[in-house]
Structure formats: C-alpha cells, structure tokens
Amino acid sequence: VSITTRTTATAPDDNPVEVMRFGFLEIRYNREVLRPRPWTVAQSEWAADLLGRLPAGPVLELCAGVGHIGMLAVADRPRDLVLVDADPVACAFASHNAGAAGLGARVQLRCGPVEEVIDPAERFALVIADPPWVPSDETDRHSDDPTLAIDGGEDGLEVARLCLAVAAAHLVDGGSLLMQLGDSDQASVIVAGVGSAPDLRLEQAGMRAYDGGVVLHLVRAVTP
Numbered sequence: 001v002s003i004t005t006r007t008t009a010t011a012p013d014d015n016p017v018e019v020m021r022f023g024f025l026e027i028r029y030n031r032e033v034l035r036p037r038p039w040t041v042a043q044s045e046w047a048a049d050l051l052g053r054l055p056a057g058p059v060l061e062l063c064a065g066v067g068h069i070g071m072l073a074v075a076d077r078p079r080d081l082v083l084v085d086a087d088p089v090a091c092a093f094a095s096h097n098a099g100a101a102g103l104g105a106r107v108q109l110r111c112g113p114v115e116e117v118i119d120p121a122e123r124f125a126l127v128i129a130d131p132p133w134v135p136s137d138e139t140d141r142h143s144d145d146p147t148l149a150i151d152g153g154e155d156g157l158e159v160a161r162l163c164l165a166v167a168a169a170h171l172v173d174g175g176s177l178l179m180q181l182g183d184s185d186q187a188s189v190i191v192a193g194v195g196s197a198p199d200l201r202l203e204q205a206g207m208r209a210y211d212g213g214v215v216l217h218l219v220r221a222v223t224p
C-alpha cells in the first residue's frame, strides 16, 4: 500500500481492534472511526457492477474511512484504487485492511482533506464518496460516532459538496460518481446544485434508498 499523509499517522492501537466481515472481506477498525455499516455493501456491489462497463481508469474513494466500500468494489475488478480520508486512524486501518485483503499492490492511500490530496492531472473512471451528512446541530444524537465522521456542517452537505467538486474535476468522460447521503431530500439538494451548474458536466443517472441512507448516481457526460 502506498501512503501519502498530510496529517500525522497514528498507530491504531489505542483502543481495542474490532473485526467485521464486509462482503467477503475481513475489516479491522476501532471505536475511533465510524463502524462499517452492513448496508453499505450495497454501495460496493453497485460500484462493482458499474465497473464492468465504465471506461478505463482507476477508482477514487473519498471519505473512505477504513476503506471497506472501495476495496470490496474493486476486489474482483482489475482496477487500481485511491482511498482518501482526513483521519489518520482511519488511514492506518485502511492500510492494514488493504494488505490483509491482498490488495496492497493496487491501493494507494491519501491521508488528508479531499480537496488537497488529488493531483490536478489525475483522472478516475469511478468516484465513490461517503461524506459525513449529519447537520452539525444534530451530531449529538449520535454520541457514539466520531464527530469528523458524521458532521456535515450546517446543512449536512458541506463535505458532500467538496466531494462533488473533486469528482467533477477528476472524472473521465463517461465516468460515474456514487455518493452516499442521508436521505432523498439531501440527494435532491445535490441534484438541484448539479442542475444549476452545467460546467460540472454531471447529471443524475439514478438513486437507490436503503435502510440507513441513500446512494446517488451521477454521470459525466461524454464530450461529443
């Protein structure tokens, strides 16, 4: 696993390590990071399905946490994967998890804010984004979850908008963005923003609702 850090790396050993099966992967994490949510296997499966027909190119996962969603998406696909997260503990677990899954040679880790760690020239066929989406004044309802993992700012969509901007800047023509959000109302706000910013060259291709959240599918139009 190649690792780039903008923040000090932290060994993930201050809290007991927990292990979870996510699809066919064994994922390690601890209580300093968001516990992997079983429903998000569906986001990985949707991503893997898209990867069978998307243009050539690697996969980028923004707000990857311990890396399980992106890793399950590419495990059976011949694609490289770049994982981005600002939390050094999440990055340390993602590094371990990629190695344990046998994906070390195909996974790069960028530990830092989404808007700072992607080179302007990099292009991706698929961007997976799992930003925090809880409005700041509601985070105290989720006291067991780390604030960085759930706090989406005033309307819950501040990091989602950053992810959208990164995806718009780095998707190939014909590429896809699969973004996790809290509910269809949040998805509608993002879709309306995309509709009023034609320079992003993104349009909605679908949305699926699950117990626990929604996944919005946006596509980058192919230049005629």
Ligand SMILES: C[S@@+](CC[C@H](N)C(=O)[O-])C[C@H]1O[C@@H](n2cnc3c(N)ncnc32)[C@H](O)[C@@H]1O
Pocket: 034, 035, 036, 037, 040, 062, 063, 064, 065, 066, 067, 069, 084, 085, 086, 087, 090, 112, 113, 114, 115, 130, 131, 132, 133, 148, 149, 150, 159, 162
């Ligand atoms: C909702 S959690 C998702 C984690 C994992 N993908 C999952 O589904 O379990 C959001 C993640 O985004 C990271 N994060 C929050 N703000 C960020 C930012 N500006 N840049 C990069 N990562 C960020 C947090 O550290 C956290 O791991």
